[in-house]
Amino acid sequence: MSEALIELDRLEKVFRVRKRAGLLRREVSEVRAVDGISFRVRRGEMVGYIGPNGAGKSTTIKMLTGILTPSGGRLRVAGIDPARQRTALARRIGVVFGQRTTLWWDLPLGDSYQLMRRLYRVEPARFRANLERCVELLELGPLLEVPVRQLSLGQRMRGDVAAALLHDPEVLYLDEPTIGLDVVSRNKVRGFLRDLNREKGTTVLLTTHDLTDIEQLCSRVMVIDRGRLMYDGAFAGLSEVGESERTLIVDLAEERPAIEVPGARVVRVAGPRQWLTFPAARSAAPLVARVAAEYPLVDLSLREPDIEEVIARMYAAGWEGARSGGAGADGGSGVG
Template identity: 75%
Template structure:
């Protein structure tokens, strides 16, 4: 990938400000072989990332979401230097990830929810000590960072436990601590709460908010859990089929996709469909009822009204999944194309 002199000048100028991540027309193609007949194959190019452009300022907490196969992980791998872009321009902390990977590793932290960077048979603290030497972290700074992670991620009782004996939630907290030992400027989180229980998710989200507030760490979060985005991020980008289809706040995403949250009610006895302003009854099964309401609206007024007028035993709120939000976005786009 080559740059003209004027392109280099423009890129340097753009990075002299507060932009810590800069993507301009980023592309990634893979060659895929497909069987066409007995012992015959054809090769075709599949574009996983198709001309994505965006910038992330220092200290931003950004959600990067989309359905499976949309190109999220491919983008993260290019941002970390694991993959080399096919086209476009890319800089992270002023560095070219593919060409300056070693220098970049000292300035970024990465957590993949499905994989661990910890040594499986070693106690957690031994993994941390090894990483301190790998990153050449000064002892004083290492101890300060470790103490903060141990306190905020509640790792004190886990430090001397072999990683293989940790639960998924415990290991995830351990992985996040490991990614922060060298005090990175940018933290990439790929599905950090996948498979975690409610309490473990809450700990991780609280820690990320504190990290950003206290250290100013830039966070790029990929997830299928919209609650992660709501509680952690101030900005959300949606990618689908390798293209950026939304960049803004979560309220704008919900409005664009006309998404709904679901209020699941357990009444003390079987009753006709609950009727409250701002919600519609979707389903009734005995004493359990499902009410849909706009995702951008607060559930509190609905809950208060229902609790006052109906014999409520229990309730829960279910968030819309990413796939349904994007499906509605594209359905609206197709309808608009047909009518225009």
């Protein structure tokens, strides 16, 4: 379980962008989408890879799958150079790319799976076992005869997760796997991924804007922004960087003055609804219990800090503070 399955050493990706600089003239500029990132992921790890839009997450994943060729640095997945051995790598990885499906749009979901069995040359017995397990745990049974184009976003996401696992990949790349899912379905997908990792040792690299996904699934999180790795360490350590805050939204039975409880402060009041913030590193349970015991509570919800807010606070705390947020899996800082 200590073997490094994914290795990046000063990985770079530079795009050349042409811009109009006159009627007949064009200027060429360089955009460094990935700027010298280094990290290692051990076999069997579940790692969150997060950052704001345009940070370089998708570019990194595309290089890890062989879709894009690096401009510099070294990259290996299961000992394979993705750009040079893309076909060989494809049989060892699974990918779910957010809004883009790998399923056949006009075919029933079940037919898409049969085509994938042939593409990946999966033995029939192993295919049936994997499909039955995915169908049961992701509740896909009623959808197998439905054309993919008729599926809702949440249904298709579950279908794509199953499709990525039919050939028993060693590495699974997930981009927003719970997008469009209701609370119950989100919990089912999270439970499915936990079981997959525990039973088969599948290595998972997860990108998402939902920090609850990261908190419940990943023991390690990496934050990328502007092509550089800002943080590599435990999720709890991320919450402490820049003193991030969570928000408890409380609906009271009647309009009241601002709630007063230790460890939290009211930042907004709108009739019977109040917003309380508290340090993200602290558990919400004591705060919820105190509010419920002392105030006429109707409902409440918990809002995690947005990743953009976390990164903004990292910058506010200073770049050096962000860099020292945690240690990578190989004992280094994880910062390129």
